Amino acid sequence: MDAETYDGLVARLRAAGCVFAEDEARLLLEAASGDRLEKLVLRRVAGEPLEYVVGWVDFAGVRVVLDPGVFIPRQRTTFLVDLAAAVVPAGALVVDLCCGSGALGLAIRSRHPSVELHAADLDPVAVACARRNLEPVGGTVHEGDLDAPLPERLRGRVDVLVANVPYVPSAAIALMPPESRDHEPRDTVDGGGDGLDVVRRLAALAPRWLAPGGTVLVETGADQAQAAAGVFAGAGLRAAIHHDEERGATVVMATCEAGEFG
Structure with a gap:
C-alpha cells in the first residue's frame, strides 16, 4: 500500500x-x-454508503455481495443470527423472509451447511442480489411479498424462520442517518405508524409455516419489543425478548408449541 x-x-x-x-x-x-x-x-x-461503493459487506462471519438499492445489513443484526443459529436442529429447514441481500440466510448456512435454505423478497433488485449470495451455497430465492412465493411443500415444516423486517416508525425516517435515508429504499426501513406493521403480518403468517417446535425470530427496537412479543403471543406463539447491550440489538423469538398448529 x-x-x-x-x-x-x-x-x-x-x-x-x-x-x-x-x-x-x-x-x-x-x-x-x-x-x-x-x-x-x-x-x-x-x-454513498461504503458497502455499495465496494460491493460487499462483512456480516456475521461471511462476505455478503451487496448491490446499490439493496438494504445494508446492520452489524447489530448479527445478534439475531447468533440466536437463530443456536436453535437450528440437524438437517433443518430455514426460511429468510424480507431477505434483502440474503445476509441472514447466508450467515446461518455458513454455520449449518446441511440446512435446506429458502429466502424471499418483494424487490427484484434484492432478489437478484440474494441469488448471487445464496445460490452458490445451495439456497433457493423466491420473488414475492413475504410468504406468498414460498412453495406449498414447506408449509408446517419450517424449523427456523428469520425476518429482518422494516421496523422504523414512519415519522422517524427523517431522523435516520443520510446514508440510509437517501440511498436505501424507504420500504426496507419504514414499518408504518408504530413500526410494527410488517411484524404483525409476519406473526399472522408464521404459524402456518412453522414445524412443531419451530421458531420465528425478528429484530425490533428496544421500545417496541413488548408490543411485538404481544403480537406473536396473540398469534398463538410463545414469545420471548432478548437484548444484547453491546450490539444495541433487540430480538423477539417466538416458538410454535409442538402439536399446536397443523
Whole structure:
C-alpha cells in the first residue's frame, strides 16, 4: 500500500465526514486502483454508503455481495443470527423472509451447511442480489411479498424462520442517518405508524409455516419489543425478548408449541 496515496485518501474521507476514514481508505485501496479507485472515492465522498461503493459487506462471519438499492445489513443484526443459529436442529429447514441481500440466510448456512435454505423478497433488485449470495451455497430465492412465493411443500415444516423486517416508525425516517435515508429504499426501513406493521403480518403468517417446535425470530427496537412479543403471543406463539447491550440489538423469538398448529 502506497503510504502517500493512503494518507491522501484518509484526509479526503475525513474531510467528507467519514468517521472511520482509516478503515475505509484501506477497503477502498483493496477494492481498486487508478481511475477506478478515483471513481469509487468520488462516490463515497458524495455520501454513498461504503458497502455499495465496494460491493460487499462483512456480516456475521461471511462476505455478503451487496448491490446499490439493496438494504445494508446492520452489524447489530448479527445478534439475531447468533440466536437463530443456536436453535437450528440437524438437517433443518430455514426460511429468510424480507431477505434483502440474503445476509441472514447466508450467515446461518455458513454455520449449518446441511440446512435446506429458502429466502424471499418483494424487490427484484434484492432478489437478484440474494441469488448471487445464496445460490452458490445451495439456497433457493423466491420473488414475492413475504410468504406468498414460498412453495406449498414447506408449509408446517419450517424449523427456523428469520425476518429482518422494516421496523422504523414512519415519522422517524427523517431522523435516520443520510446514508440510509437517501440511498436505501424507504420500504426496507419504514414499518408504518408504530413500526410494527410488517411484524404483525409476519406473526399472522408464521404459524402456518412453522414445524412443531419451530421458531420465528425478528429484530425490533428496544421500545417496541413488548408490543411485538404481544403480537406473536396473540398469534398463538410463545414469545420471548432478548437484548444484547453491546450490539444495541433487540430480538423477539417466538416458538410454535409442538402439536399446536397443523
